[in-house]
Amino acid sequence: MAAACRVTPTEIRGPYPADGVGGRDARINVLDLADVLRSDIRPSFAGLEGEAGGVPMQIELELTRSDDDCAVLARRAIYLWQCDAGGEYSxxxxxxxxxxxxxxxxxxxxxxxxxxxxxxxxxxxxPHLHVEIFSDVEAAMGGVAPLLVSQLGLPTGPCEEVYGDRALYGDSAANLARWPAERDWAFRGDDRSHMMLAMEGDAQSGFTARARIALSA
Structure with a gap:
């Protein structure tokens, strides 16, 4: 099977999912909130204020089956969450x-x-993103278990460029030097290339990040 269609493995959910299931406080569940259905995830929502500052990144995630044709999966749902520039989780x-x-x-x-x-x-x-894949939006917001819980890594080069802004990204540059993607303990296996975002752009104008997530056929 081509690497492009390799099954994306299950990875740890992490301590901060806010999905009503895992993490440090399973009572926290943004998937109960109608406003969570949104493409711009930088602002707070549902009555909370505050917007995440940082270098803009447009994320495009393609969902496919891991068959020979990499058949696309339409009308599924992806819940995405991540830390902010300071490494904090909302x-x-x-x-x-x-x-x-x-x-x-x-x-x-x-x-x-x-x-x-x-x-x-x-x-x-x-640096990484968390994702949960659901059969559809209704399943995600209705408490149905996800089809996949996983993570996606960010390549070192673009992050090094971004983290030069210490006023915004704090100790991220020093942390990245200690824990680059190839040393990250949370990803399974030695070949992580199919679980890394491909990033284009620069720290001045922002980035576009793309990845393919493949479910078992």
Whole structure:
């Protein structure tokens, strides 16, 4: 099977999912909120204020089956969340905001899009995004278990450029030097290339980040 169609493995949900199931406080569930269905995940929503600052990043996630044709999966749903520029997670280490969380359906080409920022790099982890895949939006918001829980890594080069802004990204550059993607303990296996975002752009104008997520055929 081509690497492009390789099954995206299950990875740890992490301590800060806000999905009503896992993490440090399973009572927190943004998937109960109608406003979580959004493509721009930088602002807070549902009555909370505050917007995540950082280098803009447009995220395009293509969802396919892991068959020979990489058949696209339309009308599924992707819940995405990540840390902010300072390495904080909304509703947990930043309880006053709920930004950088959103749910989107895949279109007829199997793609879901989010407007976000390049996440910071906190101690112990390389930069990454969290994703949960659902059969559709209704399942995601109705408490049905996801089809997949996984993560996507960010390549080191673009992050090094972004993290030069210490005023915004704090200790991210130093943390990245200690924990680059190739050393990240949370990803399974030695070949992580199919779980890394491909990033184009620069720290001045922002980035576009793309990845393919493949479900078992």
């Amino acid at each position: 509703l947990y280490t930043r309880r006053d905001v709920n930004y950088l969380r959103g749910l989107q359906p895949t279109d007829t080409a199997g793609t879901a899009r989010f407007s976000s920022i390049v996440p910071g790099c906190y101690g112990g982890r390389a």
